[in-house]
Amino acid sequence: MYEFIADQVVGINGLINLSNVVFLVAFSVRDLLKLRILAIVGEGLTLPYYYFQGEKLWPPIFWGVAFMIVNAIRIVAIALERRPVVLNNKEEQLYRVAISSIDKREFLRLVSLARWVDCSPGEIILEKGQHISEAIVVMAGDLEAILSGNSRMALRSGQLIGDVSAYSGLASPVQVVARGPGTLAKWDLQHLREFAASRPELRANLLRIVSMDIAVKLREIASPSLAAEELVPK
Template identity: 40%
Template sequence: MSLPLADYFAHASNVLLLISYSVRDILWLRWFAVAAAFIVMPYYLAQPTILWPPVMWGTVFAIINLYQIARIYAERRPVVLSADEQRLYDLAFRVLRPREFLAFVMLGEWRTAQPGEVILKQGETTASISIAIEGSAQICRDGQVLGALAPGHVIGLALALTGTPSLIEGRFAERGRYMRWPALDVRAFTDSRPELRAKLQSLVNQDLALKVGRMVAREIE
């Protein structure tokens, strides 16, 4: 007994759905789902009474999947960074994916520092986080220079997050270039992105470990 032609469309659609459940790439899963939705349409339209509800809902699901496919392609486009952004990424943010990094950078602003410009004031709170890509920053207390931070170090993060006054002063010893983020914007941005927050926390821990290691080395010397 041969099957009606329309039945073959229904079987083909379900085969594509089975294949979509076996793929790991979400992009291919959505493409198979779209193909299955459209291939089954002739089956619904060929019935003695056209089955409009499944036609309508199949079209809706296909449109949603096509929209998500477009978003995936947009997200997978190569990320092009400016020279300053590439420098900052190489210095401090290699743990992030380029697109994550670009979204984070858009929260901040680029600043050009002149020699002697203060980015941390002793005895005052700070509401921003800074990372230099050019120029070293001197760390001072009561006018005495304690050391210097090379480009790539996080400046003011713990103070910005806790709201405590700074025990030290930070100022550029030479002309520099740095990125500054408002702490409130960083918190709001990372609160909805726990994975990104964890990555940034790991960067902070690494930066703190490097600073402590250098302090210990100076004490030993």
């Protein structure tokens, strides 16, 4: 009995039993990276067992090495995906003021499609009635949306230019003018639609951002009207 137990713990048989213990632990962990690392260790422990048989068992050795290579590739891919996302100053500002609800890694892919544009005082960013072909976010500067007549609204950092009109393909209902130097982030709408088409979660987040931006602007437009009503004697 002692010899049987010793034979199962040490030597070649001990390796195959140890490998199965490692596989058991691997399938018990929740983290995918740990699972794949343990799977490589377990598979590696089986190779000497197949190699040192009376007749070398090449098929399981070959497939064991193949599984180890596949797991090693996936380990590298997972490690790269889990690296901290590093943003430059402009990207960090854009993320903070406008798109913080999106995962940073997804944001980095999104911002790679953007181009940064500087505007000068008096420059017309968007003409009223103009077809909108770009999604635009105000990064910095003094910009103003002229609604009608004397009705104007200042655009702050992080706000969108175009809103629903841009996504629906409608003409702009306002004129947007730069009152001072400013910086804008722009995306070609066609490229943006194609990018978001296969990413339903990103598309939902973008629509949520647009909806929140519209709500803020409507509140700002309504606030002066409500204040004026309160001043009117009843």
